[in-house]
């Protein structure tokens with residue numbers, strides 16, 4: 001008997017899973033539900049969003065029409081509101097209308113939002129994030145408005161992790177002035193050993209002309225429009241046309257919480273990527289928390305989870321998902337870690 005598999009999310013996790021199911025067989029029904037409307041796009045390419053003029057089109061890897069042609073039903077512009085485990089029904093809102101959809105299996109591939117530290121939350125109108133294609137479009141528009149009035153945009157980037165370093169490098173490559181604020185004494189401390197953090201600092205400052213302020217815990221922002229300031233504990237740095245907060249990611253677990261599934265930082269799954277609460281629900285990608293307490297929020301492991309789960313669900317792999325080898329590399333021109341990467 002065929003089953004209906006509902007996949008929530010059209011990032012690399014959801015799309016890889018759905019396409020792999022279709023590659024393996026055509027018997028079961030697959031529905032991909034997503035709030036996106038513009039197709040499946042490459043999130044890593046967002047980090048090149050300023051230096052590449054054609055990015056808004058080049059970033060789209062696959063249209064939703066191509067998925068439909070591959071026999072995957074797609075509900076685009078659809079916000080999944082609730083998973084009712086008793087009746088095995090999803091509820092989603094599309095074009096202002098609420099629709100139920102029954103399922104046999106659900107794959108939660110809901111990804112992650114940008115993490116906004118609590119002191120910044122009330123000041124959302126003063127900063128941007130770069131987590132999705134919509135964010136990139138907004139940022140690029142903002143940059144165009146700046147350029148209409150100032151020859152050289154000046155940005156504050158908050159956070160010297162992987163994404164903050166990449167965004168800073170890309171803006172600098174484009175010719176903009178960048179001040180990068182990092183709360184800790186060295187850059188990318190979660191992925192790099194100390195020596196490589198220093199090397200990265202050298203590349204950002206000396207080759208790309210970025211001003212890097214380490215050990216600076218940002219307290220908040222002030223100003224309006226294109227006249228913005230960053231408040232530190234003992235001084236205020238003024239004169240920014242734009243502020244970008246890049247302080248990490250927050251898994252989207254709201255649907256899982258509402259459905260009564262076990263969650264911690266992410267949706268808790270066992271070694272078979274199956275919810276520890278409900279064996280008809282799976283989680284993959286940035287939103288899944290593995291038994292080792294880790295979230296494997298990088299392309300290589302996320303893609304591997306999608307491929308593995310498709311096989312597992314069809315009964316073609318009964319061994320637990322294995323973490324593939326991967327490097328959490330920063331896409332900063334001129335930088336290569338010498339001591340390797342941590343995870």
Ligand SMILES: Cc1cc2nc3c(=O)[nH]c(=O)nc-3n(C[C@H](O)[C@H](O)[C@H](O)COP(=O)(O)OP(=O)(O)OC[C@H]3O[C@@H](n4cnc5c(N)ncnc54)[C@H](O)[C@@H]3O)c2cc1C
Pocket residue numbers: 008009010011012013014033034035036043044045046047078079080081109110111112130131132163252255284285286287296297298299300302329331
């Ligand atoms: C700027 C940036 C640069 C990066 N660079 C790299 C890199 O160089 N290398 C690397 O390995 N990783 C990189 N990453 C991380 C990598 O992109 C992520 O690990 C990966 O994209 C996660 O994929 P995902 O499918 O789990 O989640 P996402 O891509 O977040 O997709 C989740 C999808 O779910 C949808 N969704 C969520 N909730 C609902 C709902 N209730 N209803 C409907 N739809 C919903 C969202 O709209 C979205 O389409 C980068 C990330 C960013 C933000």
